[in-house]
Structures are given as structure tokens and as C-alpha cells.
Amino acid sequence: MKDKKQGWLAVLFGYAQPKKKLLIGSVALSVVSVTAGLIPYFCVFRLIDLFAADRLTMQDMARWCGLALTAYVVKVVGFGLSTGLSHTAAYTILEELRLRLADRFLHAPLGEVTAHSIGEIKNAMVEKIEGMEPPLAHMIPEGCGHLILPLVSFIALCTVDVRAALASLVTLPLSFLCMALTFKISGKNYDVYNQSGSSMNSAIVEYVEGIEVIKAFGRSGVSYEKFAGSITRYRDFIIKWLSSTWVTMKLAFALFPSTLLGVLPVSLHLAAQGQLTAAQAALCVMLSMSMVTSLAQLEVFSNRIKQVQLTVEELQQYLDMPSLPEPAAKASPEGCGITLRDVRFSYSGKAANEVIHGVSLTLAQGSFTALVGPSGSGKSTLARLISRFWDVDAGEIAIGGVNIKNMPLGQLADMVSFVAQDNFLFRCSLRENIRLGKPDATDEEVYAAARAAQCDEFIRRLPQGYDTPAGEAGKRLSGGEKQRIAIARMLLKDAPIVILDEATAFTDPENEDKLQRGIAALTKGKTLLVIAHRLSTIRHADNIVVLDQGRIAAQGTQDELLKRCPLYRRMWQAHVGAQHWAVSSGREV
Numbered sequence: 001m002k003d004k005k006q007g008w009l010a011v012l013f014g015y016a017q018p019k020k021k022l023l024i025g026s027v028a029l030s031v032v033s034v035t036a037g038l039i040p041y042f043c044v045f046r047l048i049d050l051f052a053a054d055r056l057t058m059q060d061m062a063r064w065c066g067l068a069l070t071a072y073v074v075k076v077v078g079f080g081l082s083t084g085l086s087h088t089a090a091y092t093i094l095e096e097l098r099l100r101l102a103d104r105f106l107h108a109p110l111g112e113v114t115a116h117s118i119g120e121i122k123n124a125m126v127e128k129i130e131g132m133e134p135p136l137a138h139m140i141p142e143g144c145g146h147l148i149l150p151l152v153s154f155i156a157l158c159t160v161d162v163r164a165a166l167a168s169l170v171t172l173p174l175s176f177l178c179m180a181l182t183f184k185i186s187g188k189n190y191d192v193y194n195q196s197g198s199s200m201n202s203a204i205v206e207y208v209e210g211i212e213v214i215k216a217f218g219r220s221g222v223s224y225e226k227f228a229g230s231i232t233r234y235r236d237f238i239i240k241w242l243s244s245t246w247v248t249m250k251l252a253f254a255l256f257p258s259t260l261l262g263v264l265p266v267s268l269h270l271a272a273q274g275q276l277t278a279a280q281a282a283l284c285v286m287l288s289m290s291m292v293t294s295l296a297q298l299e300v301f302s303n304r305i306k307q308v309q310l311t312v313e314e315l316q317q318y319l320d321m322p323s324l325p326e327p328a329a330k331a332s333p334e335g336c337g338i339t340l341r342d343v344r345f346s347y348s349g350k351a352a353n354e355v356i357h358g359v360s361l362t363l364a365q366g367s368f369t370a371l372v373g374p375s376g377s378g379k380s381t382l383a384r385l386i387s388r389f390w391d392v393d394a395g396e397i398a399i400g401g402v403n404i405k406n407m408p409l410g411q412l413a414d415m416v417s418f419v420a421q422d423n424f425l426f427r428c429s430l431r432e433n434i435r436l437g438k439p440d441a442t443d444e445e446v447y448a449a450a451r452a453a454q455c456d457e458f459i460r461r462l463p464q465g466y467d468t469p470a471g472e473a474g475k476r477l478s479g480g481e482k483q484r485i486a487i488a489r490m491l492l493k494d495a496p497i498v499i500l501d502e503a504t505a506f507t508d509p510e511n512e513d514k515l516q517r518g519i520a521a522l523t524k525g526k527t528l529l530v531i532a533h534r535l536s537t538i539r540h541a542d543n544i545v546v547l548d549q550g551r552i553a554a555q556g557t558q559d560e561l562l563k564r565c566p567l568y569r570r571m572w573q574a575h576v577g578a579q580h581w582a583v584s585s586g587r588e589v
Contacts, residue, residue, distance in 0.1 A: 022086070032078045041286040041290060052278055082145075167263050203230035334401050336497050337367075338361075339363075341395050342396075356381060368523075369529050380502075386404075417437075417498045425470035425477075433485055434489050498528050502531055
């Protein structure tokens with residue numbers, strides 16, 4: 001990975017690049033702030049020196065106290081402005097990171113995205129990116145200030161007495177040893193920590209999203225145990241991890257900022273020997289104390305460095321997901337017929353795991369083609385390949401004679417409408433959910449599409465009608481009603497190619513008949529590909545393609561397949577038998 005080879009720190013600063021000026025300003029103000037914080041110590045030194053020499057006047061007190069107060073104000077204001085700039089930059093960068101990640105998910109092959117669990121993606125989009133705020137808003141600007149302050153204090157100590165300066169470092173060797181041991185022990189567990197967190201997130205999301213199924217099947221005990229178990233394992237791991245580093249970490253925290261352990265006795269000894277004045281000894285003590293806060297903060301930052309490194313590397317794994325290649329210039333297809341030539345595909349990219357085996361198929365422009373076959377035969381996969389959710393491993397898919405790889409994704413999306421079996425309603429009104437098919441559509445066009453999709457009537461029965469939020473309506477709408485809203489969205493888009501993947505699976509027979517007629521009328525002249533489990537809905541198709549284990553077993557009209565395709569004949573007999581059973585038992589199929 002290119003960025004990873006550059007080093008995670010380079011990648012982190014790369015994130016900050018768009019707001020470099022703000023961060024540079026923040027660092028500069030942070031340095032001004034911490035430097036101004038040293039001036040009051042010098043002022044106190046001058047007052048003690050004048051007092052010891054019996055030369056302290058009210059004017060001197062006013063001058064040095066005023067300078068100390070001014071420096072303190074500069075310190076506070078500088079720190080406030082520094083953190084203001086750094087937080088503005090940080091949250092702007094977080095926004096851009098989330099947008100980049102969302103864009104990467106949008107342009108990456110669907111298989112790359114679905115390889116990650118919902119918990120992993122949610123963790124990356126929310127917690128991981130939010131975790132970038134401390135390094136961007138604090139570690140970069142404040143860290144620079146906290147690095148400079150001990151350095152300036154040490155130089156100032158050297159100007160007073162080198163021995164006192166060296167005494168301030170007496171605890172550093174042991175504290176560095178404790179920190180190294182802490183990092184060594186912790187480093188082995190960071191990967192497990194990330195995996196445990198992602199696993200817990202996935203379990204939480206699964207439990208919440210599946211609560212209806214859990215209740216319906218009376219599996220609350222088993223599911224809750226799985227949910228609680230993931231949280232308990234995460235807790236046990238964290239406690240064990242923290243316990244393993246508790247002693248070394250606490251020793252490092254105690255020793256690293258303890259500059260007084262060396263400076264105080266050495267300064268007092270030198271003053272007693274007459275080698276330092278009382279004022280100089282006091283200044284040595286104050287300068288050593290000025291290091292304490294910065295050294296303690298640096299230790300906190302250093303403790304976060306490994307976590308920041310892993311976060312940066314994990315985010316880069318998502319940001320480096322390959323995009324589906326696309327040309328810049330629009331293609332010029334001749335019509336909207338679809339041709340598949342020896343198409344092969346596997347989700348893993350390995351021939352041994354191939355699920356589509358050398359499929360060749362022609363969908364003439366304006367024709368109605370149906371895909372049927374047993375569950376797992378590759379119907380949905382083939383339909384998604386035409387929409388270029390993935391790229392084929394071998395072979396070619398062309399629209400109007402143009403390979404879809406040679407079309408910009410936007411152009412392909414304009415040409416193809418895809419309605420899946422499981423449809424998603426966005427967190428906006430039902431009107432806007434339908435209007436997604438054509439953002440500039442008028443309300444009348446939205447209503448016309450809704451009527452054609454047989455959803456106008458039930459939408460108007462809702463308390464807020466078309467203005468009902470989809471999130472609220474989702475609790476009231478059946479699967480079939482959600483499907484009809486998705487179909488209305490498709491009809492409004494009015495693309496020349498329409499792919500329906502079990503799009504009426506949840507619709508009741510009465511509405512399905514109306515819906516089929518509406519779809520037939522509005523897709524007339526379009527290239528229509530339908531995947532259906534109710535064979536009666538596609539018996540009038542121009543071409544019915546029977547898939548079996550990723551291969552075309554047969555194709556033709558309904559009558560032709562009933563005569564020469566045993567698999568289709570069995571499927572038809574099972575479908576007709578199910579219909580007869582439903583009628584005789586008074587149930588709907």
C-alpha cells in the first residue's frame with residue numbers, strides 16, 4: 001500500500017494537508033502560549049532577586065507583576081486561539097474524511113464493501129474517524145508546544161546552572177524504560193483490541209437490527225447471550241490488557257514529569273554552598289516545575305500514538321479500496337440492447353470459487369427477458385453484473401455495443417434502473433424517497449409514478465401523506481409497500497433499461513396484478529430484465545432464461561421451455577401446484 005509505505009505519520013499529516021494553514025497558525029499560537037507561560041517565572045525571579053538585595057520598590061513590583069499578568073493573558077488567549085483554529089481544522093478534516101470514505105464505498109466494487117461487516121464500517125465511519133480528532137486538534141498543535149516548552153526550560157536552566165539542568169533529567173532513563181516496556185506489552189494487543197471492538201460493534205448492530213426476528217422465533221435468550229457474550233469478552237480483554245501494563249504505565253506516569261526529584265535537592269545544595277543565590281535556586285525550581293505539565297501531556301500523547309497509528313492504517317485500508325475504473329469521456333452506445341459474452345465471475349476473484357460460468361446471452365433492445373432458476377443459481381449475481389456492481393473476471397458485458405467498462409459510471413447509472421428484492425428507504429419523506437429517481441421531478445410526476453406503482457392510495461392514508469418521514473413510515477409499511485415505493489422511484493427515473501430482481505416478491509396478488517400491468521405499460525419499448533420466483537408473472541416474456549449453478553440450462557418462450565427443459569417444467573409444476581394449494585386452502589401465495 002503506497003501510503004502505508006510512506007509511514008502512518010506521513011499519512012496523518014496528509015489528512016491535515018487541506019487545512020495546513022490553520023494548523024500552522026495553531027502550532028505557532030501554541031508555541032507563543034507556552035513560551036509566554038515562562039515569563040512569569042522570570043518575573044518572580046527578578047522580584048525575589050530585588051527583594052534579597054533590599055532594592056525592591058513599588059514601581060518594580062508594579063512593572064514585574066504587570067509583565068507577569070500580561071504574559072499570562074497572552075498564554076491564555078494564545079492557547080484559546082490555538083485550540084480554536086486546531087478544532088476548526090480538525091472537524092473540517094473529519095468531515096472530508098467521512099465524505100472521502102463514503103465516496104470510496106460508492107465507487108469501490110460492491111464485493112469489496114460487503115466483505116466488511118456493518119459493525120466494521122460503522123466503527124470506521126463514526127468511532128475511528130472521530131478518534132482522529134485528538135491527534136489533529138491536540139497532538140499536532142499542543143504537542144509541538146509541549147515539546148518546545150521543556151526544551152526552552154532546559155536551555156534556561158543551563159544558563160542558570162548546568163548541574164541543575166542535568167539534575168532535571170535524572171528520572172528520564174527509568175521512565176523511558178517503563179514506557180518502552182508498556183509499549184512492548186501493549187503493542188501485541190492493539191490488533192486484538194481493534195478486532196474485539198469491531199466484533200462487539202457487529203454483534204450490537206446485528207442484535208438491534210434483528211430484534212424483530214429474535215422475538216418472532218423466541219430466540220431472545222440465545223441471541224441475548226451472544227450479544228452479552230461479545231460485550232463480556234471485550235470487557236475481559238480490556239481489563240486483562242490494562243492489568244498487564246498497569247505497573248509499568250503508572251511508574252512511567254509518576255517518574256517522567258518528576259523533574260523536582262533532581263532539581264530541588266541539587267538547587268538547595270548549590271545555594272547552601274553559595275554557588276547559587278536564593279533567587280537563582282528558586283528560578284531553577286520554577287523552571288523545572290514548568291516542565292511538569294508538558295512532560296505529563298507528552299506522555300499521554302505518546303500513550304495514544306500506537307492507537308493513532310492503527311487507526312490511520314485501518315482508515316487507509318478503506319480509502320485504498322480500488323475503484324471501478326471508468327473513462328472520463330461519455331460513450332456512444334447504439335441503442336440499449338445488452339450482450340453478455342462468455343461472462344465468468346467469482347466473488348473472491350479466484351477461478352476455483354467461480355459462480356458464473358461462461359454465460360453468453362443477448363437481450364434485444366425493447367425486449368422482455370426473464371431470469372429463472374433454483375435458489376443460488378446466479379440470477380441476482382448476473383443482474384448485478386449488468387449494473388456493474390462488480391466487474392466480471394472474464395468475458396464482456398456490452399450495452400449498445402459498448403463494453404460497460406468503457407462507460408462512465410454516471411452514464412451507466414442513467415441508462416439502468418435496478419430494483420432489488422430488499423429495498424431501502426432513506427431518512428427523508430416518502431415524496432423525496434420517490435423523487436430520488438429524478439431529483440428535478442415535479443410533485444405531479446411523483447404522484448403519477450406512485451399511482452403507477454400502486455402506492456398512492458396507502459401513502460395518502462398516512463397521517464402526513466407524502467410528507468411522512470420514511471423512518472417513521474418504515475415501522476408501518478409492509479415489505480410489499482416498501483417495494484412499491486422503490487418501483488415508483490424506478491418508474492420516475494424512466495431509464496431505457498430496467499432490471500427487476502424479485503421486485504414484487506412481497507406484493508399481495510391483487511396489487512401485484514395491477515402493478516404488473518402498470519410496469520408493463522410504463523416499460524413498453526424499454527429493455528426489461530426480470531428475476532421472478534412467481535413464474536406466472538413472466539410467462540409472456542419474449543425470452544425466459546433458465547439458470548442452473550451459474551450456467552444457462554435453457555432459454556426460450558414459456559411453451560418452448562415446457563416442452564424441452566425438464567428443470568423449467570418441474571419449476572412450473574411446483575408453482576402451479578402451490579397456486580392450487582393456496583386456492584384450496586384459502587391462502588395467498
